[in-house]
Amino acid sequence: MQSSATARKVTAEGWLEPPPLPHHYDTVENHQSALRFGMWLFLGTEVLLFAGIFVGYFVFRAYFPESFEQAARHLSVKLGTANTLLLLTSSLTVALAHHNAERGKNRNAFWLLMASVVMGAGFLCIKAVEYAEKFREGALPGKHFRFSEITAPGGPIFYVVYFFSTGLHAIHVVIGMSLLTWVAVRCWRKEFSPGYYAPVENAGLYWHLVDLVWIFLYPLLYLV
C-alpha cells in the first residue's frame, strides 16, 4: 500500500496536493470548519482539566494564605517573567506561521514554527533550572518538604500545587512542541495551501492554549 504523501501530486504552485476530501463533506471549507470545531471542543475539555488545578490553588490558598505568600517570595520572578515573554513570543510566531501557511508560504511557516519550538525548549530549560533549585532547597511536596524558610503551616501544600500545575503545563509544552515540529516538517514538504492548512491551525490552537494556562499560572504562583 502506498502512503498518501508519496501518491500525491504537486500542484502548479508547487504545493503537494491536499489529501482527498472525505466523502461526507460537501466542500473543503466544510471539512476545515469541522476540523476546527473538533479542536475547539478538545480545548474546552483542556480548560476543564486545568480548572481542577486552579480551584485547588484557590482552596488551599484560602486555607494557608501565609505559606502561599511566603512561598511565592521564594520563586524567581525574573525566571517566571522570562518564561511568560518566551511563551507570548512563541504564540506570535505560531500565529504568523498560521498566517503564512494559509497563503501557501510553507517555508516561512516552517521557520516560524521552528522558532516557536526553540522558544518552547527555552521555556522548559528555564523550568528545569527552577525545579533544580527547588529540589536543592528541599522546597518539595508532602513528606519530602524540608525548606526551613517557610515557617507558616501549609508549605508542602503550596509545592504540591506548584509542581502539579507547572508539571502538567510542562507536559503540555512538550506535546505542543511535538505537534509544532510535526506540522513544521509538513510545511517543509510544502503540504499546505490556501485550500488545506487545518493541521497548522489546530496545532497552533493547542499551543495558544498552553500559553493561556501559563498567563494565569504566572501571576498566581510568582506574583500574588
Added chain:
Amino acid sequence: MASLTHPAGAQAHAKHETSPWRLVLNWLVLCGLTFATFGLSTLNMSPGGHLAAALCISTLKVTLVVLIFMHLWHGEGSNRIVFVTSFLFLLVLMFFVMADVSTRFTLTNSRIPPMPKVDQAMLPDGMPPAMSSGGPRRTSGPVGNE
C-alpha cells in the same frame, strides 16, 4: 478534486484575515500587560487587591490571545460557544467551591480530638455502651464461627 483548492473558499476566509501587523501589535500589548502585572505586584496593596489586579490583567491577556491569535474574533459562532461555555463552567465550579470555603466557620475545618478514655467504674448505671472506650459491647452469649 478541483474543489480542494477552491479559490472561493480561500477568498471567503481571507476576508476575515488578521494582518501580521495586528498580530505583532497584539504581542506588544501582551508584553506590556505582562510588565504591568509585574509592576502591580511590587506595589503596596492588600493580598486580595493583588489577587484581583492579577486576575483582571490575566483575563484581559487571555481575551486578547483568544480573539486575535486564536482568531475567535472572526471565528464561527459554534467555536465561540464551546470556548465561552467551558470558561463559564470553570467559573461556576470556582464560584461554588469558593463560596463553600469562605463561608465555613472555624470548627468545620479544625480537627476534633478523639474521645478521651472513660473510666467504666465512674459511669452511672444506664449509660449507653458507646460511651465506653472499647466501642460497642458485644452481646452476651457464645460467639461462634458460623
